[in-house]
Amino acid sequence: MLAPAAESTVSAQEIDRAEKAELIALAGRLTGPRHPLVDDPAWLAAAREATSLLPRTLLTTLRAFRNDPSADGVLLLRNLPVTGGDPLPPTPGVPDSVERTPTVAAAVITSVMLQLGEVIAFHNEKSGALVQNVVPVPGKEVSQSNAGSVLLELHIENAFHDNRPDFVGLLCMREDVTGDAKLCTSSIRRALPLLTPATRQVLAEPRFMTEPPPSFGSLGGVRSAHPVLLGDPEDPNVLVDFAATHPLDDAAQQAMTELREAFMATMAAHRLRVGDLAIVDNRIAVHGRTSFTPRYDGEDRWLERVYAHLDNRRSRVDRPGGGAVLN
Ligand SMILES: O=C(O)CCC(=O)C(=O)O
Ligand SMILES: [Fe+2]
Incomplete structure (x- = not known):
């Protein structure tokens, strides 16, 4: 079960009133009729310009997180504006729903993520x-996707992809009224001390394969066998999706089971409130979600998600035309 008793102990930064007003003013530069579409390169360019106007304390926090994502690999920002004061529309309930309109929330999460990459x-x-x-x-x-409501297994976002995001931002627009839905996070920095040297060794060998989600179809391609722990054995990155990564032999299976247990033992559960932005470092932290019961009445839990990565040149091969969208 993905159901730790304790609430999150991850350190959080609360945005104060003055900073909130600054963020609404910043969003004002990116919303309105001059800006028809979030996905227009001109909007992203305007957001990139506006990101330097984020409140100073927030800029300092983001810069520090980029340098070192802490033991938890998660940064929690609280009390961000998600509207300019207008009522929030009903929670969308259709598949693959996205936010094309530059709303206050879209402007805020994009400007924050643009400070990370x-x-x-x-x-x-x-x-x-x-x-x-x-x-x-x-x-x-x-479904084992964010459209589901059964338990969503711990995963690295788009683990199968060579140019997966380095950071995943999840901004709470509307909280789950039941309180059951919790974002769960766990980091390899917390879990590593619980693993035996033998398990670490197996996890560091290319004895695992990760499937693309069905939505990526054949374009996702068949990726080759990979290790689950990469880099410095004392402070590795982790590459695993417990719903999509398959061990290739019995010892690899056992090592993955132990890794999942270590993540569960060190997991933090976050009951996100309106205006909370959880930023997950997708290289050292896995995330998932507890199960909950949606009502499909327009009042269900609603997060907005934005990805960022650090090396635009590394991903150029996957970005036709040099845009922001990867194959
Ligand atoms: O619903 C959540 O809290 C997390 C969902 C998720 O894994 C995602 O959107 O990437
Ligand atoms: Fe995810």
Whole structure:
């Protein structure tokens, strides 16, 4: 079960009133009739310009997180504006829903993520939109995707992809009224001390394969066998999706089971409130979600999601025309 008793102990930064007003003013530069579409390169360019106007304390926090994502690999920002004061529209309930309109929330999450890297999306996921809605969708309850409402296994985002995001931002637009839906995170920095040297060794060998999600179809391609722990054995990156990564032999299977247990033992659960932005470092932290019961009445839990990565040149091969959308 993905159901730790304790609430998150991950350190959070609360945006104060003055900073919130600054963020609404910043969003004002990116919303309105002059800016028809989030996915227009001109909007992203305007957001890139505006990102330097984020409140100073926030800029300092983001810069520090980029340098070192902490033991948890998660940064929690609280009390960000998600509207300019207008009521929030109903939670979308259709498959693959995205935010094409430059709303206050879209402007805020994009400007914050642009401080960590370049904002990207994937052609085969949510039609390549930069700002995506994470909402429960009728008929998708049991899917291992963010449209589902059964337990979503711990995963690295787009683990199969060579140019997966380095950071995943999840901004809470509307909280789950039942309180059951919790974003769960765990980092390899926390889990590593619980693993035996033998397990670490197996995880560091190319004895695992990760499938692309069905939405990526054949374009996802068959990726080759890979290690789950990469880089410095004392402070590795992790590459695993417990719903999509397959061990290639019995010892690899056992090592993956131990890794999952270590993640569960060190996991933090976040009951996101309106205006909370959880930024997950996708190289050292896995994330998932507890199960919950949607009502599909327009009041369900609603997050907006934006990805960022650090090296725009490394991903150029996957970005036709040099845009923000990867194949
Ligand atoms: O719903 C959540 O809390 C997380 C969903 C998720 O894994 C994602 O959108 O990438
Ligand atoms: Fe995810």
